[in-house]
Amino acid sequence: MATPHRTSKSSSSSTTSGAARTYTIGELARHFGITSRTIRFYEQEGLLEPERRGQTRIYRDRERVRLKLTLRGKRLGFSLAEIREVVTLYDAMPDGDIQQLRRLMELLAEKRTEMQRRLEDIKLMQRELDDVENQCREALDTLLERH
Amino acid sequence: MATPHRTSKSSSSSTTSGAARTYTIGELARHFGITSRTIRFYEQEGLLEPERRGQTRIYRDRERVRLKLTLRGKRLGFSLAEIREVVTLYDAMPDGDIQQLRRLMELLAEKRTEMQRRLEDIKLMQRELDDVENQCREALDTLLERH
DNA sequence: GGTCAAGTTGACGTTGACGTCAAGTGAAGA
DNA sequence: TCTTCACTTGACGTCAACGTCAACTTGACC
Known part of the structure; x- marks a missing residue:
């Protein structure tokens, strides 16, 4: 294997x-x-x-x-198209002219913002998972207390 | 409007x-x-x-x-199907029987693991963005130094 | 020299997540 | 009353991201 x-x-x-x-x-x-x-x-x-x-x-x-x-x-x-943008630019760098470099850095900034947003989303989602889990525990506890 | x-x-x-x-x-x-x-x-x-x-x-x-x-x-x-799983269970809770509650908590644990993985992915991706950006800066600097 | 697994190129099928029409309903305003 | 606008239900179209199938080559081993 x-x-x-x-x-x-x-x-x-x-x-x-x-x-x-x-x-x-x-x-x-x-x-x-x-x-x-x-x-x-x-x-x-x-x-x-x-x-x-x-x-x-x-x-x-x-x-x-x-x-x-x-x-x-x-x-x-990310879509395959988005991924391609980054990946191809990423190694079109060698001897790259200045325009290309600037373009790549713009793209990087965009992606960075995106990632930041997703990070926030994840944190929010995790917080909500915590909330729901706590409610579950409480409900479960009161259900079990009643024997 | x-x-x-x-x-x-x-x-x-x-x-x-x-x-x-x-x-x-x-x-x-x-x-x-x-x-x-x-x-x-x-x-x-x-x-x-x-x-x-x-x-x-x-x-x-x-x-x-x-x-x-x-x-x-x-x-x-996440796919719509995955989202539905959580969202519907989420408010099928009232007076919920114990089985349902346990099932929901399992699901939550799964999602939590998923989120953790994605968080790691994001961190890795951010680190790579940093790397590429630094390389860009260097390349740009040496290009500009040569006037 | 045969065969067998793994790789190849089309070409078409499928699934999820909507977009895009067509034809109709209900209520507010001129 | 008539128009207009937002909303409604089908039904079909579309696009991305693959899966599936058929027909073929290629290299390794017996």
């Missing part, structure tokens, strides 16, 4: 360090608890751009990170 | 206190920045159950609160 499954039976090889580990689509899918279909769909939507050996996709750490960010974004309720 | 529009031209009336204020579907829609269609859809999905005067729906504070909770839940990425 969690077999390493490198490119060949002779294992690893790569260059020198262990930093260049690659993954198959199935490995990533199992690791993140999603289907390969989903991963391909994310690629089609511009969120991932794995290399190819022939037809086969090969993923490195960069893509793994992108995928992790994507899934986290999803859990937070 | 924002006219009070009470039941009659003689305004308010109600009983004695101002606690029994009612709202039309349009008022609620404008207030929350959604469409009436959405509100009706939520009712159809069991999230709201307004009273009726003839055909017309009339909303009181209870429904307003429910709607607010629903929208907050949505912002946090």
